[in-house]
Amino acid sequence: MKKALILIMFLLLFGCQTRVPVIPLLIYDMNDDYMRDFESRIQEANLMNFRIETYDCQNSQIIQNEYLEEVLKKDNPLIIINPVDRLSAHAMIEKAKQTGAKIIFINREPLPEDMDLYDSVYYVGADAKQSAELQAEIIMDLFGGNPYSLNEFDLNSDGVIQAVILKGEQGHQDAEARTKYVIDELENEHYQVEVLDIAIANFDMDLAEIAMNQLIEEYGDQFEVVIANNDAMAIGAIKTLTEHQYFDDMDMNGVIDRDTEPWIPVVGIDGLDIAIESMNNGYLYGTVLNDSQSMAEAIVELANILLNNLSLDDFSYVITDSKYIWIDYQKFVNDSV
Amino acid sequence: MIKRINQLSIGNSIFIMTMLIVGLSMMAFSIISYRIIFSRTDDLIESTSKEINKQVILNYESYLSNVIDSSNALQKYIADLTKTNQIEELNSVFETTSSLDKNIRTVALFDNLGNVVSISSEGVLSDEIRSKDWFQNAIDLKDIHHFSSPHIEDIFDSSTKEVFTISKFIQYYKNGVQTNGVLAIDIDTEDFKTLATMTNLGTEGHIVITDEKRELIYSSESLCSDDTCESVQVMNDLIIGGALIKINHLNMYVNVNTIKYTRWNIATFINVDEITNTKFDMLLTIMIVFGATMIIIALTSAALSKRITGPLNKLENHIKKIEQGDFDSMITLSGQYEVVLLSQAFNSMSEQIRELMNRVMKEQREKRKTQFIALQNQINPHFLYNTLDSIVWLSENKRNADVEKAIIALSKFFRMSISGEDTLVNLRDEIEHVSNYLLIQQIRYHNSFHFDFEIQEEALDCKVLKFSLQPLVENAITHGLLPEESYCHISIRGYLKDNYVYLEVQNEGYGISSDRIDEIQKIFKGAIQSTSIGLRNIYQRLTLYYGKNADMFIESELDEYTKVTIKMPIDRGEIK
Numbered sequence: 001m002k003k004a005l006i007l008i009m010f011l012l013l014f015g016c017q018t019r020v021p022v023i024p025l026l027i028y029d030m031n032d033d034y035m036r037d038f039e040s041r042i043q044e045a046n047l048m049n050f051r052i053e054t055y056d057c058q059n060s061q062i063i064q065n066e067y068l069e070e071v072l073k074k075d076n077p078l079i080i081i082n083p084v085d086r087l088s089a090h091a092m093i094e095k096a097k098q099t100g101a102k103i104i105f106i107n108r109e110p111l112p113e114d115m116d117l118y119d120s121v122y123y124v125g126a127d128a129k130q131s132a133e134l135q136a137e138i139i140m141d142l143f144g145g146n147p148y149s150l151n152e153f154d155l156n157s158d159g160v161i162q163a164v165i166l167k168g169e170q171g172h173q174d175a176e177a178r179t180k181y182v183i184d185e186l187e188n189e190h191y192q193v194e195v196l197d198i199a200i201a202n203f204d205m206d207l208a209e210i211a212m213n214q215l216i217e218e219y220g221d222q223f224e225v226v227i228a229n230n231d232a233m234a235i236g237a238i239k240t241l242t243e244h245q246y247f248d249d250m251d252m253n254g255v256i257d258r259d260t261e262p263w264i265p266v267v268g269i270d271g272l273d274i275a276i277e278s279m280n281n282g283y284l285y286g287t288v289l290n291d292s293q294s295m296a297e298a299i300v301e302l303a304n305i306l307l308n309n310l311s312l313d314d315f316s317y318v319i320t321d322s323k324y325i326w327i328d329y330q331k332f333v334n335d336s337v
Numbered sequence: 338m339i340k341r342i343n344q345l346s347i348g349n350s351i352f353i354m355t356m357l358i359v360g361l362s363m364m365a366f367s368i369i370s371y372r373i374i375f376s377r378t379d380d381l382i383e384s385t386s387k388e389i390n391k392q393v394i395l396n397y398e399s400y401l402s403n404v405i406d407s408s409n410a411l412q413k414y415i416a417d418l419t420k421t422n423q424i425e426e427l428n429s430v431f432e433t434t435s436s437l438d439k440n441i442r443t444v445a446l447f448d449n450l451g452n453v454v455s456i457s458s459e460g461v462l463s464d465e466i467r468s469k470d471w472f473q474n475a476i477d478l479k480d481i482h483h484f485s486s487p488h489i490e491d492i493f494d495s496s497t498k499e500v501f502t503i504s505k506f507i508q509y510y511k512n513g514v515q516t517n518g519v520l521a522i523d524i525d526t527e528d529f530k531t532l533a534t535m536t537n538l539g540t541e542g543h544i545v546i547t548d549e550k551r552e553l554i555y556s557s558e559s560l561c562s563d564d565t566c567e568s569v570q571v572m573n574d575l576i577i578g579g580a581l582i583k584i585n586h587l588n589m590y591v592n593v594n595t596i597k598y599t600r601w602n603i604a605t606f607i608n609v610d611e612i613t614n615t616k617f618d619m620l621l622t623i624m625i626v627f628g629a630t631m632i633i634i635a636l637t638s639a640a641l642s643k644r645i646t647g648p649l650n651k652l653e654n655h656i657k658k659i660e661q662g663d664f665d666s667m668i669t670l671s672g673q674y675e676v677v678l679l680s681q682a683f684n685s686m687s688e689q690i691r692e693l694m695n696r697v698m699k700e701q702r703e704k705r706k707t708q709f710i711a712l713q714n715q716i717n718p719h720f721l722y723n724t725l726d727s728i729v730w731l732s733e734n735k736r737n738a739d740v741e742k743a744i745i746a747l748s749k750f751f752r753m754s755i756s757g758e759d760t761l762v763n764l765r766d767e768i769e770h771v772s773n774y775l776l777i778q779q780i781r782y783h784n785s786f787h788f789d790f791e792i793q794e795e796a797l798d799c800k801v802l803k804f805s806l807q808p809l810v811e812n813a814i815t816h817g818l819l820p821e822e823s824y825c826h827i828s829i830r831g832y833l834k835d836n837y838v839y840l841e842v843q844n845e846g847y848g849i850s851s852d853r854i855d856e857i858q859k860i861f862k863g864a865i866q867s868t869s870i871g872l873r874n875i876y877q878r879l880t881l882y883y884g885k886n887a888d889m890f891i892e893s894e895l896d897e898y899t900k901v902t903i904k905m906p907i908d909r910g911e912i913k
Contacts, residue, residue: 061594061595061597062390062391062394062594065577065578065594065595066387066578068577069577069578069579084597085595085597085598087481087595087597087598087599087600088597088600090549090600091576091577091593091594091595091602092577094576095576095577095578098576111478111481113478114549170405170406170409170412173480176480177480180508198413198416200409200413
């Protein structure tokens with residue numbers, strides 16, 4: 001009887017102790033389509049012996065700070081953070097350093113000087129510059145690959161690519177980088193580019209629709225390509241362009257036949273499902289696949305290594321500067337339509 | 338320990354147990370309610386403070402986001418207008434911007450060497466723009482807006498206005514060529530400071546802002562003027578989050594957060610002294626309630642235990658009384674029902690004991706009476722023999738008249754002797770009895786003695802022990818009559834004194850020595866065995882009947898007299 005009681009107590013205690021470890025995942029905003037998709041990829045990629053608990057920071061750094069305080073109080077040894085405001089990362093890093101918790105930042109890269117504040121802080125993400133360069137490559141291929149002899153997509157045949165850009169949030173690292181480097185890369189490759197306008201649409205589909213409307217009004221007959229910082233804005237632009245018959249599904253089969261029906265090149269970045277679908281239907285010309293699947297897998301693997309204090313030498317991904325895990329973007333163009 | 342518990346009185350046990358149970362449960366209750374109330378209060382402080390902190394930050398963020406929006410809009414204008422070389426146009430855009438927003442004092446675009454490209458207002462420009470922190474920071478870290486600490490506006494040489502500068506690396510076109518530059522916007526600090534006073538943070542509540550290096554940028558409290566001030570220390574310890582702290586003996590709830598768009602940290606110090614004091618008051622109240630309850634419980638349990646033990650103590654005293662032989666008093670207890678029942682049972686028990694004792698006493702008395710009668714009967718044969726001897730003698734001398742007198746006296750004497758079993762008779766009857774006896778004895782001793790009675794009138798109706806006088810007279814005759822002398826006088830006296838009846842029989846004669854008196858007294862007290870029964874018999878009967886209240890003593894003077902006195906309590910015949 002006594003032995004049984006001790007056994008039960010032991011089991012209860014032991015049962016409590018062997019509960020799977022929890023890793024908090026602080027997502028900046030679960031209303032963001034990309035992040036929601038990314039979050040579920042991370043959860044699906046997690047086949048490890050720990051649970052990832054998602055916190056929705058509702059696009060508020062204050063809420064994110066509160067969650068951080070809460071999970072640090074629970075002595076979580078590792079936290080995955082998708083920062084709301086990358087400029088606030090320095091405070092989050094110092095706070096985690098105080099308790100010795102490790103951090104994996106994802107999707108939004110803190111300033112390098114902030115990353116240097118603490119050894120146990122990592123960043124898993126893609127290089128915004130690379131996405132812009134790949135986007136530039138798509139555009140170069142589109143215009144024939146020769147900067148000195150543009151093909152038929154140079155509508156006015158002036159040898160210059162007339163472009164409008166749909167930019168993400170002003171001041172947003174990715175928006176600034178993608179906007180800057182896509183043009184830089186084209187120019188580096190000796191393409192002449194005329195940016196007719198840069199419209200700011202905050203990475204948002206609806207805002208992109210409105211912005212595109214104004215661009216059409218102003219430069220309706222001039223732009224030869226629409227460059228969007230992300231797929232969501234590209235899709236929003238395509239909606240407006242379709243309304244203005246830049247895309248015209250004349251046979252109403254739901255697919256744009258590029259040989260027979262009017263279309264205009266729109267390029268995005270991210271490789272969202274709706275973007276792929278749009279591309280398969282002949283609307284979106286191309287996108288740069290933000291390999292969120294690999295990213296999610298890298299995050300889970302890194303989390304497992306950090307949580308169990310395993311050696312980073314066995315990590316399947318390359319670690320740069322012992323802090324950064326860069327996941328490559330991939331060009332994605334459907335030429336078969 | 339257990340032994341000690343067992344030795345406790347009922348009252349103490351009740352008291353201690355009650356205090357223990359009530360004390361422990363009250364303690365548990367107090368601690369639980371204290372903790373609930375405290376955690377609620379703490380939660381309230383925390384949530385309220387966080388709300389206020391959030392509000393303050395939102396104020397700052399919306400204020401700063403306006404500035405950043407302006408900057409972003411300006412960047413677009415700069416790119417557009419420099420491309421087409423419309424520098425004049427750009428100047429007017431800058432002017433408009435600074436005039437539309439009263440917070441914006443100056444907007445300026447510099448090339449990467451610090452030379453002005455376009456500026457919103459006229460003035461003598463500083464020639465060291467390039468060395469300014471805000472300029473360098475923008476060049477060093479290109480993709481973010483930089484927020485400087487408040488400083489005297491340094492774009493112009495002569496300005497006295499305090500501003501902070503927002504600077505951003507930008508790319509613009511110089512003669513159609515893309516080139517690097519810095520956009521600087523000087524913001525008046527006045528509104529920024531007013532924002533801090535907009536929220537009521539309580540007495541000495543304040544706002545502190547530090548930069549990413551955790552150096553002080555701004556404090557709404559004049560006491561906190563550099564990085565070493567307590568508030569900044571607290572901020573740097575916390576980094577992010579809330580805590581209850583004490584600054585200048587005031588309870589403050591501090592919340593440290595970051596301000597979006599900037600790399601700044603902001604802390605709100607909210608005075609929560611009042612709420613904390615409420616907490617203290619609550620603690621005090623709980624303690625008072627606890628104390629009062631304990632006192633009430635102590636009094637109640639003391640009263641209760643007294644209600645039980647009080648009657649029990651009375652019962653104990655009563656039992657002690659019974660131990661000493663007092664079975665007559667009854668005990669009436671009020672109080673606890675069980676105790677009352679106990680006292681009733683006890684009463685009926687002591688009543689039964691008393692009845693039993695009465696019965697035993699009665700039996701004892703009966704036994705004594707039988708013994709008494711037996712002693713009484715011892716007298717008669719002795720006397721009868723002597724008297725009959727005298728009558729024989731009278732008859733031999735043919736004194737018929739004397740024989741007749743003697744026989745009448747004898748018959749009277751015996752009639753009285755055999756009349757009833759009363760122990761007591763009136764002195765009058767005893768006197769008559771003795772007279773008869775003396776008559777008989779006078780005949781027997783041929784009138785060789787005289788006698789007289791001196792009896793107080795009041796004494797006549799007193800009850801005296803039956804046959805108590807006669808043996809004394811008999812003794813006087815036996816020992817008083819001297820063979821040589823033909824004449825002897827016997828006096829019989831009876832009187833009342835000090836609640837006692839005294840009967841004296843005195844005869845003239847040799848008297849006896851005091852040694853002899855002692856011996857005789859020892860004899861009748863039974864200390865020395867003797868065949869003489871007269872006096873001893875009386876003494877035994879007296880003490881048997883009256884106890885120590887009665888006595889007998891002998892006085893004598895040699896050659897004069899011998900006097901035997903008995904003394905017994907006055908009894909006027911009312912006895913049972």
